Amino acid sequence: EVQLVESGGGLVQPGGSLRLSCAASGFTFSNYWMSWVRQAPGKGLEWVANIKQDGSEKYYLDSVKGRFTISKDNAKNSLYLQMNDLRVGDTAVYYCAKDRGRADDYWGQGALVTVSS
Amino acid sequence: EIVLTQSPATLSLSPGERATLSCRASQNIGDYLVWYQQKPGQAPRLLIYNAFFRATGIPARFSGSGSGTDFTLTISSLEPEDFVNYYCQQRSDWPITFGQGTRLEIK
Numbered sequence: 001e002v003q004l005v006e007s008g009g010g011l012v013q014p015g016g017s018l019r020l021s022c023a024a025s026g027f028t029f030s031n032y033w034m035s036w037v038r039q040a041p042g043k044g045l046e047w048v049a050n051i052k053q054d055g056s057e058k059y060y061l062d063s064v065k066g067r068f069t070i071s072k073d074n075a076k077n078s079l080y081l082q083m084n085d086l087r088v089g090d091t092a093v094y095y096c097a098k099d100r101g102r103a104d105d106y107w108g109q110g111a112l113v114t115v116s117s
Numbered sequence: 118e119i120v121l122t123q124s125p126a127t128l129s130l131s132p133g134e135r136a137t138l139s140c141r142a143s144q145n146i147g148d149y150l151v152w153y154q155q156k157p158g159q160a161p162r163l164l165i166y167n168a169f170f171r172a173t174g175i176p177a178r179f180s181g182s183g184s185g186t187d188f189t190l191t192i193s194s195l196e197p198e199d200f201v202n203y204y205c206q207q208r209s210d211w212p213i214t215f216g217q218g219t220r221l222e223i224k
């Protein structure tokens with residue numbers, strides 16, 4: 001059974017940093033692209049970043065480029081999102097997802113990130 | 118950036134009726150269109166990928182169609198649990214983008 005479990009969310013002040021983790025199990029993690037998608041309170045879904053199987057390609061939403069870094073550790077079956085210089089507008093539930101190839105077929109339960117002073 | 122426009126924003130129907138949800142892309146995306154369903158407080162669930170392929174475990178009442186710029190998600194006979202939110206997503210080019218969503222509500 002595929003499982004994705006996010007952790008690391010919380011309350012942070014504007015300008016602060018957080019690192020989200022996503023522990024994956026039930027599939028061969030090293031064979032898949034992975035995604036981060038976020039959802040602000042009461043709003044729609046917004047793609048944040050994707051990373052290739054071996055980490056050699058990464059893509060980002062323009063508004064997070066230079067502030068967020070996606071990475072994966074295939075030995076630990078884990079996906080990460082390092083978020084620096086956080087802004088109030090980054091407040092959202094962050095989901096990690098397994099990319100089956102042009103679609104995200106499994107999603108974690110989400111981690112809430114709140115940026116507020 | 119490819120913009121996806123979903124319509125209507127809210128669709129009011131009764132159980133047993135047929136639902137037709139639309140997603141229009143600002144440029145040709147081939148068949149790289151995905152549909153997700155999201156229930157309140159839950160993560161999204163993959164319904165349809167590559168415009169018309171049903172994901173594993175998705176009931177046959179859900180179907181997708183379209184190519185290029187115009188896409189449709191059809192629910193042939195609405196069940197009570199179908200009255201939630203639906204999002205389309207394009208996977209043709211970076212950045213990946215979502216539509217703003219359609220809320221399906223009970224009439």
